[in-house]
Amino acid sequence: MRRVTLFINGTSRNGKVVAVYGSLADLLSVASSKLGIKAVNIFNSKGGLIDDIALIRDDDVLYVSEGDAFIAPLRDSEAQHFNAHTDWLTLNVGGRCFTTTRSTLLKEPESMLAHMFGDKDVWGNKQDGRGAYLIDRSPDYFEPILNYLRHGQLITNDGINLLGVLEEARFFGIERLAEQLEVVIRNSQPADDHSPISRKEFVRFLLATSTKSELRCQGANLQGVKMLCTNAEGASLKGCNFEDPAGLKANLEGANLKGVDMEGSQMTGINLRVATLKNAKLKNCNLRGATLAGTDLENCDLSGCDLQEANLRGSNVKGAIFEEMLTPLHMSQSVR
Structure with missing residues (x-):
């Protein structure tokens, strides 16, 4: 019975001694199992391709490849030099x-x-x-x-x-x-319900949300948030808190809040000057002292709102709902 030593192509380490029997296909199967590769070709030490098992002699050193060409293994001294410099x-x-x-x-x-x-x-x-x-x-x-x-x-x-x-x-x-x-x-996580959300964080949520998708920030704490000219059309800000205990007023001047749902939100002193709130839902909101000058409130639901000391000068309130307001809307506020 002939015995040979098998190495993976290009290496001279971790060789396996196996017995040669049967056909070349049998030897390739043994090589695959022993070396953990898909053996396709077998070469002798000079790089010659072995295509017949009869060409293999006892104690031959053979190199097995997965189909790639023969790569001569480095001698120990060469390998040490190579490893030291690579x-x-x-x-x-x-x-x-x-x-x-x-x-x-x-x-x-x-x-x-x-x-x-x-x-x-x-x-x-x-x-x-x-x-x-x-x-x-x-x-x-x-x-x-x-x-x-x-x-x-x-x-x-x-x-x-x-x-x-x-x-x-x-x-x-x-x-x-x-x-x-x-x-x-x-x-990447939504802000905690009880912690203020910064303008940067809120704008990041807006930018990440498709204009055809809903942005929901229900119950969020937006104390002192500033979002000049922000587009939040169709967003859900129901029950949000825009008030700041330190006295900072939320600033949404010029923001596009068309169709936004802000029902029940706390917005004392908020600046919504020249903002667009057409078709928005502001039912039961606290807008005491809010600046709504020049704001588009067409068809906006303001029922149940507290508008005491709010500035509505020049606002468009066509079709707006003011039923059951906590503070009556006076003509002195110069709405249109």
């Missing part, structure tokens, strides 16, 4: 291979990756049959980690769960990335 390495993360440089993995000196792939191999890193370093983590969540180390920025694909990436950042000890992810995740 910065490239391959990671097998959860079955997916990533090729990168050692210097990339060392960019965060205190991280686990820096300790794993520093000059001293204190981790005893395991390698697969091709020499790729094995890491038992999710490849989807590892990819943004590697991109961060490459570019210094958080780069993710659409649809990826940022909580998973955050968990990986914490696992590998990349604290600055973890902090960035925490901010991104926090900003």
